[in-house]
Amino acid sequence: MIIVKHVTKKFLRNKNKKEQEEFCADKDISFEAGNGEIIGILGPNGAGKTTLLRMIAGILEPTEGEITFDGMTYADDEIKIKQRIAYLSGNTKIYDTLSTYELLKMCCDIYGVDGDEMTKRIDEITNILGMRQFLYNKISNLSTGQTQKVNLARCMVHDPEYYILDEATSGLDIISSQIILNFIKGERSRGKTVLYSTHYMEEAENICDRVIMLNKGEIINSGTPDEIKADTGMTNLRDSFFAMIGGVADEE
Numbered sequence: 001m002i003i004v005k006h007v008t009k010k011f012l013r014n015k016n017k018k019e020q021e022e023f024c025a026d027k028d029i030s031f032e033a034g035n036g037e038i039i040g041i042l043g044p045n046g047a048g049k050t051t052l053l054r055m056i057a058g059i060l061e062p063t064e065g066e067i068t069f070d071g072m073t074y075a076d077d078e079i080k081i082k083q084r085i086a087y088l089s090g091n092t093k094i095y096d097t098l099s100t101y102e103l104l105k106m107c108c109d110i111y112g113v114d115g116d117e118m119t120k121r122i123d124e125i126t127n128i129l130g131m132r133q134f135l136y137n138k139i140s141n142l143s144t145g146q147t148q149k150v151n152l153a154r155c156m157v158h159d160p161e162y163y164i165l166d167e168a169t170s171g172l173d174i175i176s177s178q179i180i181l182n183f184i185k186g187e188r189s190r191g192k193t194v195l196y197s198t199h200y201m202e203e204a205e206n207i208c209d210r211v212i213m214l215n216k217g218e219i220i221n222s223g224t225p226d227e228i229k230a231d232t233g234m235t236n237l238r239d240s241f242f243a244m245i246g247g248v249a250d251e252e
């Protein structure tokens, strides 16, 4: 289980040409994600989704608050946590002069997955994500969707317990998206914990057990998609979101 307790992240931004000001990218965020659950982190551009996931992945340190993974914290158990998480970020650069196979082998080396276990794991991942056809091609020659599959594949070679997925299906066609969504659902049924940020409200409604809706760094609602729809009197999450924020507004 991942527990996020009163997490805040403050950054400095330029107020004008001369002055800087502090602002909260995430403000007092608390939620829990249990084993066998997919939790959607939803919100518009700039809502604070990536910042939140980067803190949960141990890349950014919260200004305030605490994050625990089955009781472990980054302060005491950083290596143990990092051995158990998969973090997929929207802008990860991968070694594109390697082939998919070479990259997966390198990731296996990093996580200490070797011998028969490595062969089995690469084979499983290749089948699940449908990568057989381009396994030995250079990553620089792959399409956007194929590259995104490689990106997901490289963070799961160690059979992680917690998935932190930022825009996993961004830019993918419906077939590639569905392969990734099916994989995520499969991992949920194996008891894994999945945090899943997306702009696609319909997708979230489809796969998430619960969603956290963020706007301007704050949780504006959370619950099952059905609870949020009932709460706002809407028939879909997209309309619920607009109902909660009172229409379309400028970023602040």
Ligand SMILES: Nc1ncnc2c1ncn2[C@@H]1O[C@H](COP(=O)(O)OP(=O)(O)OP(=O)(O)O)[C@@H](O)[C@H]1O
Pocket (backbone or CB within 6 Å): 011, 012, 013, 025, 043, 044, 045, 046, 047, 048, 049, 050, 051, 052
């Ligand atoms: N390192 C940083 N320094 C200063 N400001 C930052 C930094 N990282 C993010 N921000 C700001 O924090 C706010 C939240 O950004 P974040 O990337 O978390 O939003 P997001 O919900 O993931 O947006 P998107 O959907 O556009 O990716 C934005 O206003 C962004 O400009």
